[in-house]
Amino acid sequence: MPAEAPGSGDGAEPGAPRERRRRRGRARARTEALLHTLKRSRRVKANDRERNRMHHLNAALDELRSVLPTFPDDTKLTKIETLRFAYNYIWALSETLRLAEQCLPPPPAFRGAAAPPSPGSDAGSWLSSASPSAPSLCASASGPSSPATSEDCAYAPAESLRGFRGLPAGPGAPLR
């Protein structure tokens, strides 16, 4: 209940103060309604912007998805999977680059028959929330099954990355 303004009490002009109060009440109701619609329209605009912002965010996420290798190809990663996968993918690419540089200069002859990491063996690490636990793309240059001979090193990116496609299989991987 709003307090009555000084000097507006009933008295000398019976009826007038009451009318004034009524008018004031109507005016207040009007301004409140106006304020309400103003707030409402601002809210609606803000909602619209927020929706747009999230659409842009999702579009960017889709773009990110489109450059990540998945298996099968039409597998759609969730948002969190996309981010984790991208993180690990970037890590693996840079690791591959680093190892390739180590292995340079390129071998005189390509012997072929590189054995990429078995799909799924390390797939879990790609999407795990933890830091990549070094899926060996080009680890030690030894062993017939290792993708790490110097020849294979130069060949590592495409082959090894293909081998790492897929969704998490191991413990520690995000649920899906």
Next chain:
DNA sequence: TAGGCCATCTGGTCCT
């Protein structure tokens, strides 16, 4: 049916 994922709404806070 429970749980995961997602879109949307909303109010608060920060920035320009």
Next chain:
DNA sequence: AGGACCAGATGGCCTA
């Protein structure tokens, strides 16, 4: 003041 960003709440859809 208005927009951007953020986090919490809510409800819908889908799958195991």
